[in-house]
Amino acid sequence: GIQVEQSPPDLILQEGANSTLRCNFSDSVNNLQWFHQNPWGQLINLFYIPSGTKQNGRLSATTVATERYSLLYISSSQTTDSGVYFCAGVREKLVFGKGTKLTVNP
Amino acid sequence: ETGVTQSPTHLIKTRGQQVTLRCSSQSGHNTVSWYQQALGQGPQFIFQYYREEENGRGNFPPRFSGLQFPNYSSELNVNALELDDSALYLCASSLNRGTDTQYFGPGTRLTVL
Numbered sequence: 001g002i003q004v005e006q007s008p009p010d011l012i013l014q015e016g017a018n019s020t021l022r023c024n025f026s027d028s029v030n031n032l033q034w035f036h037q038n039p040w041g042q043l044i045n046l047f048y049i050p051s052g053t054k055q056n057g058r059l060s061a062t063t064v065a066t067e068r069y070s071l072l073y074i075s076s077s078q079t080t081d082s083g084v085y086f087c088a089g090v091r092e093k094l095v096f097g098k099g100t101k102l103t104v105n106p
Numbered sequence: 107e108t109g110v111t112q113s114p115t116h117l118i119k120t121r122g123q124q125v126t127l128r129c130s131s132q133s134g135h136n137t138v139s140w141y142q143q144a145l146g147q148g149p150q151f152i153f154q155y156y157r158e159e160e161n162g163r164g165n166f167p168p169r170f171s172g173l174q175f176p177n178y179s180s181e182l183n184v185n186a187l188e189l190d191d192s193a194l195y196l197c198a199s200s201l202n203r204g205t206d207t208q209y210f211g212p213g214t215r216l217t218v219l
Contacts, residue, residue, distance in 0.1 A: 004148075031205035041194050043149075043210035050205075086148055090205050093162055094139065094198075096148030 006097035023087035031090035110211035129197030
């Protein structure tokens, strides 16, 4: 099956800073999703992005399917952005990376 | 429109016992997938149900079993609980099987003592 690698594993920012999270996948995928997991465990959908670029407020994502990677950009970070960010690729099933733990300090 | 719901929120069991977790899919969704998330790890796919039939299974032993009902709600059953089964169990529903966006419930945190 496909392997999904995320980097960096941990990221600490000051409020207001920008960041880029990366997701590499070992084989082509039919779909790619980005999630934010809050401290209570809820996985919140951020983007469904098999290819191209999408933006939603301060967040945007780009997937380059031919090069098997996706990037999540967070601009002007806020303390509420803290949590774990997961990407997941789909072939026959959804395969998650190990996540990037983001801590935004005030 | 109601989102994905799961019950119970928390559960404590002892080794060897059996447990049933429940999931109600989002309105209009006919596909439910179950995931196990150990502490510090990403969710791992257990299995998926589409229109009451199993539609794919991950690398989990047969003591993990499931059901989907005509209203598309679902159950996850785990027999002969082991300490390593302690985890957050997540249910996700999607409009259809395949590559449709999956929407996750809040999870059930299972502790096995």
